[in-house]
Amino acid sequence: MDFLAPSTWAEALAAKAERPDALPVAGGTDVMVEMNFDHRRPGALLDLTRVSDLREWALVDGRVRLGAGVTYARIIDELGATLPGLAMAARTVGSPQIRNRGTVGGNLGAASPAGDSHPALLAADAVVEISSAARGTRLVPVADFYTGVKRNALEPDELIAAILIAPPAGPQQFCKIGTRNAMVIAVSAFGFALHTDRRSVGTGIGSAAPTPRRATDAAAFLAGELEAGGLWESRGALPEGLAVEFGRKVRDAAAPIDDVRGTAAYRLHTLSVMARRAATWAWDEHRRAA
Amino acid sequence: MTSTETPTAGRIGDSPLRPDGTLKVTGEFAYSSDLWHDDMCWGVTLRSPHPHARIHGIDISAALALPGVYAVLTHEDVPGLNRVGLEHLDQPALAEDVVRYQGEAVALVAADHPETARRAAKRIVVDYEVLPALTDPRHALDDDAPHVHPDGNLVRAMKIRRGDPEPTAPVVVALDFEVGMQDQAFLGPESGLAVPDGEGGLDLYVATQWLHVDQQQVCRVLDLTPDRARLHLAGVGGAFGGREDLSIHVHACLLAMHTGKPVKMSYSRDESFFGHVHRHPAWLRYEFGASDTGELIYAKADILFDGGAYASSTTAVVGNGGTLGLGPYNIPSVSVDARGVYTNNPPCGAMRGFGCVQAAFAHEALMDELADRVGVDRVEIRARNGMREGDRNITGQLIDSAAPVAELIEIVRDLPLPADPVGERDIRDLPGGAANSTHGEGVVRGIGYAVTYKNVGFSEGFDDYSTARVRLEMTAGEPVATVQTAAAEVGQGLITVEQQICRTELGVDRVVVSPKDTSVGSGGSTSASRQTYVTGGAVKAACEAVRASVLARAAAQLGARNLRLDGDKIIAENGEVLASLADVLGDDAVDETVEWHHRPTEEIDPETGQGNAHVQYAFSAHRAVVDVDVELGLVKVVALDTAQDVGRAINPDAVVGQIHGGSAQGMGLALMEEIVVTDGKVRNPSFTDYLIPTILDMPPMQVKVLEYADPHAPYGVRGVGEPPTISSGPAVAAAIRAATGKALRRVPVRPEHITL
């Protein structure tokens, strides 16, 4: 197996173009596990940890441009206030060791339906910045990025450069269900964002469908009811019935399976509870902010 | 492989630091997986993918052809008897014509690199004919059930009958309970190194719980005499019963003898889940009859243990489940049937607290039900029915030392409770923790209690003993004691205990603990909470023999009687120092070896189950406080407090450590630890999906240690390691029931059992 260790982004893209079979490795917290289990034997490893651009984040044109190689630990420490939904998700990832190594770029690369960043990215309308040596940069809305179970929109010569996320106008929430209180893969997860500027609602469902996905109807329903009830103006309390109905609609957007981590029925149930709670917490925060 | 010498003073009742403690915390401790020999090769095991299949042939040619491969072995290469087993020789070291569980060893490969060996193993072609698998133990004894072994599927049936054969009672409560398959989940996977000596023998360095029984098994399969198969304890990363059966032992030795090279074997985490036995899942049906005020009149229990494909310790598990399965209560009339059966599920065997762990979930749930039915407080009903010293248990055995059931349960009741939550809470203190699934919504607090008792040491007539050799000599002007036993240190702190006993008995400061190996007699198993008692007893007896022999010499030299030894001084009856140890010993060493047996036990009557089955009983109680998010089914254990009688705390810190760890393991079974088996196949052989409690799941504990000396045991000690694992889980389950109002008749309690 070849080990490619580019030190610049241009070299990395050139290497990926030349060796499309090369498997990128960032934190390695997915890649090394797969290799240890002999689930993957790539012709080459493309180590991205020397590419410093990937480890940076900055505010660009009003959006956070989060380098694909920024670790969860740094998101928690440096972006907790700027990207609250993603930071909440980051806090639930693995253990301190995993958060010190693991990256959002790696989570997207793996594209597991159980990846914790996905519901937060979906709710926040994040955009994935993808590059190749041949075609330069393209921007893919995160909802279009997940194409199947553990599959994503990357072409063989492409790498993820960054994730673009607008700092939120309103509150965000992330909740996850696991059968222990730390270090657990999501049985189900839910991301929520209140886009108060646009008067819309963002959602993301994890571990309850072949890919991470949105609850589009539920989001439209909630935004519409808030509008109809004049709640955006009045900032009145979120009616419990509305929160419950939103939860139901989120549940209806999911298509989970039974597996060793939980039953489909339990996953559906938890989604309705998480969605109800997350919407209520976010709305209450919005009201308090007034 | 460690020779340990600590200058730390510390006698019985002190808590000297353990020699392995700092090394383990800093990652420097040499575990068996760190073993290395310069020209060693690597062994791997090919395992059956099927729970039940006939083997029509094994083609090893492609594997042998791979460069770097030294040997590929099947059952045909076994020189001795191709059978292993702790209680029944029913398991082939390498499968012959049939495999009976997923993961059964079929062939071995030795190669110059572990990866080469793994690739070679994949090239072995086994011609399997898949057979129907018996995977529901509840049907194992049906007339039409397929036989897993030629003699049928019953491993052991035990009956206990006492008192009125047809009892009646004004109040009757009954329930069915189910306990899932727990794993020992030790952190150091199975590993070892076999080194041939070039003269037809070998040395095996291995992580294990009982060197001598392993040696017997190795000798039987390899057709060696014990002097040719020398076993040495390698660094053990936890055991909990999972190292009582063989893992790599025979396989590494076969490869080493065959290749003439040192062979190392080391399982990966996923292989480890197939490389050791698990805790028996159990199905329990209980009925209690009581007076209107809750005094037990009778109890009936029917307990079924799934032993899986091979017997392992099933006989003893049934023994404990039967004789102890009604808990530490006085019950005039009793009928217990306990059975262990063969199936094509993973083999189950020893794990901390076995037999009792499963039963305690049922008898404690039923005690709560009885308490509620008759309107008596749940603590009170246990205190009222609890055994006391001088009572007889359900096998008719006199409880002839402390049995403080009432006191233990009342102590835990009276320990301070965690404060009721006020104001905004850190989400890490709530069910779900950092996963942010609640900010307090749906969270209900519940409290649960449980008590247990457990036998210590080996039972039912087994001649249980340990051997200790102690030498006393002057080294560089100082008295030094050297203690040698073959008793395995698996992390419980036996090395420190051996040193403490020598210091106490001989008054020396410096005690060297020799490496653990088979060059001294058997130390017995590091299991059944027995080593401090039995090997401790042997070390004490050997020290006494050394002291007697020193004093006999001194008496002869000094012409005095009634002497006493204190450190390096020989002291007369009137306190006068008559001589130094150096004067008496000169350049000689006094060296004594003692084989020490605990009080004999008896086989119980096959029809009535009556008899003195056990040597000692240990009692503990837990109180659990849980917060349950009743909408999501998630649990946070807020407090897990305990009281336990340990007879005498030889090393108080180590005692509390055992209680902490045991409590966590019991809580794990109540909440999350389960090997999920579907149609005979393990679905979660990894720490990704076999969950054990983390630091965020385990609350701080209040531990109250009682020391009611057992007059029959050395120093009055009572085994410590197992009781906490037994009473903690049922207390947690009871607390969840209290919070949710759900019946919860199965553990682990999964979130969906609470919500749906």
Ligand SMILES: Cc1cc2nc3c(=O)[nH]c(=O)nc-3n(C[C@H](O)[C@H](O)[C@H](O)COP(=O)(O)OP(=O)(O)OC[C@H]3O[C@@H](n4cnc5c(N)ncnc54)[C@H](O)[C@@H]3O)c2cc1C
């Ligand atoms: C013990 C443990 C616990 C875990 N717990 C969680 C958890 O709670 N939640 C969770 O979501 N995940 C968890 N994971 C999985 C893993 O940590 C995450 O998916 C993490 O985000 C992966 O990031 P990484 O940088 O380590 O990725 P890597 O392993 O380096 O890569 C992952 C995938 O992404 C690809 N990739 C990486 N960077 C790029 C790039 N710039 N361009 C294109 N492709 C790229 C790789 O080729 C690979 O396919 C856990 C893993 C372990 C070992």
